[in-house]
Amino acid sequence: MQYSSQAVAKPYFIVSIALFVGQILFGVILGLQYVIGDFLFPEIPFNVARMVHTNLLIVWLLFGFMGASYYLVPEETETELYSPKLALVMFWIFLAAGVATILGYLLVPYATLADITGNGLLPTMGREFLEQPTITKIGIVVVALAFLFNIGMTILKGRKTVVNLVLLMGLTGLAVFFLFSFFNPENLVHDKFWWWWVVHLWVEGVWELILGALLAYVLIKTTGVDREIIEKWLYVIIAMSLITGIIGTGHHYFWIGTPEYWQWWGSIFSAMEPIPFFMMTIFAFNMVNQRRRQHANKAAVLWALGCSVMAFLGAGVWGFLHTLAPVNYYTHGTQITAAHGHMAFYGAYVMIVLAIISYAMPMLRGRKAANSRKSQVLEMWSFWLMTVSMVFITLFLTGAGVLQVYLQRFSDDPLPFMVVQEKIALFYWMREGAGLVFLIGLLVYLSSFFIGSKDPEATLESA
Amino acid sequence: MSQVFTKAMARNIFYGGSAFFFLLFLALTYDTHMELPKRDNRENLTESVILGKLVWEENNCIGCHTLMGEGAYFAPELGNVYIRFGKSKDAIKAFISSRPVDGIPGRRSMPQFNLTEEELEGIADFLKYASEINTAGWPPNIQG
């Protein structure tokens, strides 16, 4: 660690991982509710558990992005953070708001939560992924602005590299598009239309800038390839992401009351969305092949490479599977969507945050470059356990989805939703099994922070 | 020719391309909003429907159900539930208000939300309004 203010990243990363554990625990609960319908009912009904699962994901990824920024921006700008104190204050505010919101979900009925937080004044709650009480949303905006201010001022006074500029653009976009979450028109079609400006323009727009910047940073650090080359790639990849992704929003405008030309525009542009992800895979592997030095942190390189592959599979291939309007007509809102969502989020965003944690944590904990050999072996085991089980979760959900589409939408004698759900229960059981393996992988991941932490650091010869 | 592929050009393409396609997206957004009055059933957006949407949101219905295919995939699609229930608001209201507090053993159950008569009427009106939006022929059949 070259700059002492980078240390503020550590609490962000720790909370990130803690919330990740919470997310997976609720994921396992949800998976069980799919097959044992009354599990934990009425104490934790499905909608509450799902809300906790998805909101924890978003919040821990945000913690991860913030931690990553606090870690890499001082190094890229070659200067100390503008205000480490502000970063710590915001950490506690964000943590308190996040925990209070999750507890609110779990302890009182959602309608009561809406009532006590004054949702009637400015109704923004109760929309998928944006379930947070309005007051929490305001809190998120405040934290995001303070964060952007802190990062922006640091970049302003230091060296401006492509990595930190792209990161800053991504983070600014994240904050800007989140503002649309306050816009909840009474007209349902308007509501749905603008809701996607948060959700789609986040995950298939500005978040890809963040992903690209973080990946580029990890690759610069671990491969020693000339910065010029990596930055060129970064520009080309994010250019392709936005060129395809912005109009690609149209693939959500097929069946929600919006004009039918979106079926063409959305299909054509989103069919090209896999291209930037493919380029990212080629990029990551090429850079590692062209590496000028070995890095003792093998685990970080593994996460970075894994991220590029899984993002391509999850976001690119599984997205393309159901993005064309004639296909989507049958698959829209089925387990196919769930399959895509799981692998895309894991591949693109979970893995990049884990990659940067894997790269930064050894230094934050006082190592020179990498963890001990023993810790790294455990971490790489957790990589394979989680990644392979996520592949199986995706495959089982896809199987469930294909059957669901056939039985409920496509066959001559379509069956009711609940009847179909019972027929495909076997797939949900298998998915739950894969989910438990994922949980085991996560526990192995946690153990890698403790086991071997007293051992000497891995060197190039031993790693 | 100094370099085959320059960073400056890659950067220009990123800024230019992004701005270009964002502007195009704004143009299409504008056109969409011009077309929506013909499709989005806004003439039936009554006070009761607006209340119904709030009830829908404040009970997190989207946490289990889909509405026009968006939401969670745990419980049936509700964009066309009004039609599936034989175009009967009473059937919708009766279904919601009759959910047992402790659920149905071993099965997925909908919670008992203890809605008032006005709220029940609102949610039924909201679902009727939603079913009358022109969704380009989706869902493929009555089962949603």
Next chain:
Amino acid sequence: MGRRCITAADLFLPAIIGCSLQINVLPPNMTDSTQIRRYPPGDLAIWIFIIAELLVFGIFFASYAFARANNVELFNTYQLTLDRQSALLNTLLLITSSYFVVRAILSIQADNSQHCIRWLLAAMAMGLMFIVVKSVEFAHHLGAGISLSTNTFYMFYLSLTFFHFLHVILGMVILTTLAIKTRQGAYSATQHDGIESGASYWHMVDLVWLILFPLVYVMR
């Protein structure tokens, strides 16, 4: 052409068009930009962008053709409402404009930046006329109450021509930048990558129209 070293372009060339990775070493007497080369004129980054754009248009064209196959009657009927004279005029304008840009490149290769600017301005004048003619056509359709949602034919016609129209505008912005930079003396006989990049983009805009014109206006 300067010394070749491995660049990022070499690395993802194979990915994009499936060729094998090779490092090209040209004999020193073949470094004149008019001689055989390994890469197209201009910056490779613009060519990646051009490929992406062509891909979109290519998919759009094929979509048009297949959508037409399902609605032959409709497409044939409404195709007759289009103004073929202005389409012809526009085609000639774009071809001429492209030709002028070629002349601009030849001028700068001869180190004559005065001529280069003149040719660029002439090309821009053609582009501007295209924009005017096309705007009149759009105004006509708009006045007749035609929109993207009128029918599938107009959806494609308006999408394709409007999307292309925006490219002409972007191309005009690029040509303007080139003219200004030429005036500032940024390009010379030995250094004109930037102007070749912009020119390649402008030719792409022309190329797309050359297919669009017969496909949408003529073929029935």
Next chain:
Amino acid sequence: MNALMKIKSCTWIYWALVFLTLITYVISRAGYSGLTVSLSVLVIALFKGQLIGNHFMGLSRVRGPWRWVIFIWLFIPGSLIVTAFTLAS
């Protein structure tokens, strides 16, 4: 190739493009229609595209894969269009 010859050759290409465009227009004005006419018009257009690619975009002087960028682009959508029009008639 000296400068004057280069100007001459690209001017020739220009007149060829204009001529082919006028032919397309005349065919259309004369009211000819049908599959054969349509496909001929398309082939003319693809040929024009190749002229642009080779001579205006300078690909004729390129050796290696980039040489074929425009050709491939013309070929693939071109054949899809041919297929669709053939199916429709």
